[in-house]
Amino acid sequence: MYFWKCWRDTRSFFVVFLIIAAIVMPVAAVVSLGSHLVEDFGPHAFLDTFGLILLAVALGLGAIGASHEFAENTAHFLFTKPRSRAYFVWVGWAVGFAELLAVAVVNILAGWATLSHFGKNPLHSAVFGSIKTEQLGGILIYGLYIYCLTYSLTTVLRNGLRGIGASLAIIVGLPYFAIAIRWRWHVNLPLPTDTIGGLSMAISSSIWILVALLLVLAAQLLVERTEI
């Protein structure tokens, strides 16, 4: 039903990024063969690539998943199906989240395999050595945050491009806003890329996951109140 429809809407985008996630590190490694770049800079390159891919996928899936019904004038068809509007909002979100996670897992596995293969010690790979699990977790949570932010903004603005634009504006503008707040009132505004105050990484991450889900909940409440 709606799972299938959401999958159908996003599958092309998902498959393209799944392929990119799978081949980017092996291709980079093959291209730089003999230069020791992988051995020396592999983990950093992997983390940067991982972050970039996740950012692009989060923005793309967030914009595709939610805007279709309003942009294509099909809300009156969908919302006369015997399901709550919350169901449609969260199914759309869940499909995108599963795809985001799949891209992340494939990218991590491909990166791990590549770094293991070209590194000195295949089993004690870079992922479990020089790259900390917290770093990967942090990027994943940031990806989730961006996905939820874009998804909710796209739903609110009823347009994928506007959703991406607003989301990017917040992502880019928030650190500068935080600097301004700190300069004016000496208050440290928590950012999704950092831990919150003196809290541990685990608690900070949990809070940011909660914030991300609250954004989707806000979108759900708005959709429930929207008149078609």
Place this chain on the structure above:
Amino acid sequence: MNELAIDTKDLSKSYASVCAVGGINLAVPRGSIYGFLGRNGAGKSTTIKMLLGLVRPTGGSARVLGLDTLGEHIAILRRTAFVSEKKTLYPSLTPSELVRFSRGFYPTWSDSAVEKYATLFEIPMKRPFGQLSNGNQTKVWLLLALCQGADLLILDEPTTALDPITVDQLMHVLAEDALDRGCTVFFSSHQIEEVERIAEYAGFIDRGKLLMESRLDDIKSEFRLITAAGNSLPSQTSSQVLSVAAEGNFCRYVVTKDADGFAAELSQSGATITNISPLSLREIFLQLVRKEQ
């Protein structure tokens, strides 16, 4: 069990200072075909959207199949099929895929009905919806609605862009297949002939107000056109006389309720009644709208 499929009490909807629907009371009996007539912008679609929970009323209440539209709208949607005024659907999905998509929402879905109506309406099931003609897009909407096995069909301008043959087929389907299943059909239209052809009940709406609602036969029997000849004939309208048109010594009166009594009064005042004839639904509708204006 409530004998009304649709029952509204002072249902109204306003947008800022604009009143789209101004307190209408609909009573649609179960198992009937009800034609909801009105001009463009009369409030038909807004009323339908309120019945389906797409729009929140600003006043009054509505029950559909005995269920409250605000608190039980999911249960209503499970038993109601809807054809929207806007016949847009996902452009990249084919009708077959739209059937696949819709099927899972309804336990009473009928695949044999899909085959039957797809053949009857000659729908190209493998072509993307966006590439279909307007007429075929309307047919896809109808197909999806008719195959749900719903207790109530709500059709908002269902014949938009359809050719006369398909309109004829649709009228047959509604009058025979739907009613055989005990399904109630509530359809809005500004095509009066369609309503006249199959509806058992009709409601006239204009500027958000329900002008009249009754059994179609009762509506038709209630209105008469009386042509009278004579000098100094009365030219005032009243609650009984909807309109008067004078031409020389002749006057044409559109009369509601007790036309014979009115004709007798005219005769007593010296007029000669030349003709008393029934009005078509179109004429009745026009008279009611003009009187309201």
